Amino acid sequence: MTGTEDKAVNGDxxxxxAYGSNMLDERMKLMNKTAKYFGNGEVLGYKLAFYDHSDTWHGATASIEENPDSIIYGCIYSVSREEEAILDQQEKGYHRITIPVRNIKTKQVLYCRSYQISNPNKKENLPSSAYKIVFTTGAIMHKLPEKYLEYLLDIKDNGELDKINIPLKCLIDIQLP
Incomplete structure (x- = not known):
């Protein structure tokens, strides 16, 4: 554990x-019962990217990558340290990082844990329509900045709406049997 990583911890x-599917509270709380939405955040020097193919999501999954000219938006959660291993398991295929995140409302900078895809040979790919619906629904529900919402909605997807084995209300009516 590095000194920077410790900065994300505040007592218990x-x-x-969260910048992908975990922006949707329902998704975040499926396995992380103690997670509490804390606010919206922005991270300077990172961009959103989609890589590889997830059998769970039927397309690429999101990651954040360093890019000095970019800003990424997402949701800040507080999570019990008792659930660290649960979140790490949920994010298998990713490694934990700690980054400074500015709360959009309060302007306070917090150190937050986040995750980056671990595959050193990762290939850019399109997310599924179902995955895109989940992360855009979360972004809309939390009222991320309008221009960023437009950016998310304009992301090309692979058209896949196959059954995702994660029970989320936003997918019930649109999934193919």
């Missing part, structure tokens, strides 16, 4: 920055 909780 840690702060977590």
């Amino acid at each position: 909780i840690f702060y977590y920055f």
Whole structure:
């Protein structure tokens, strides 16, 4: 554990920055019961990218990558340290990082844990329509900045709406049997 990583911990909780499917509270709380939405955040010097193919999501999954000219937005959660291993398991195929995140409302900078895809040979790919619906629904529900919402909605997807084995209300009516 590095000194930077410790900065995400505050007593019995840690702060977590979600930029993909975990922006949807329902998704975040499926396995992380103690997660509490803390606010919206922005991270300077990172961009959103989609890589590889997830059997769970039927397309690429999101990651954040360093890019000095970019800003990424997402949701800050506080999570009990008792659930660290659960979140790490949920994010298998990713490695934990700690990044400074500025709370959009308060302007306070918090160190948050987040995750980056671990595959050193990762290939850019399109997310599924179902995955895109989940992360855009979370972004809309939390009222991320309008221009960023437009950016998310404009992301090309692979058209896949096959059954995702994660029970989320936003997918019930649109999934193919």
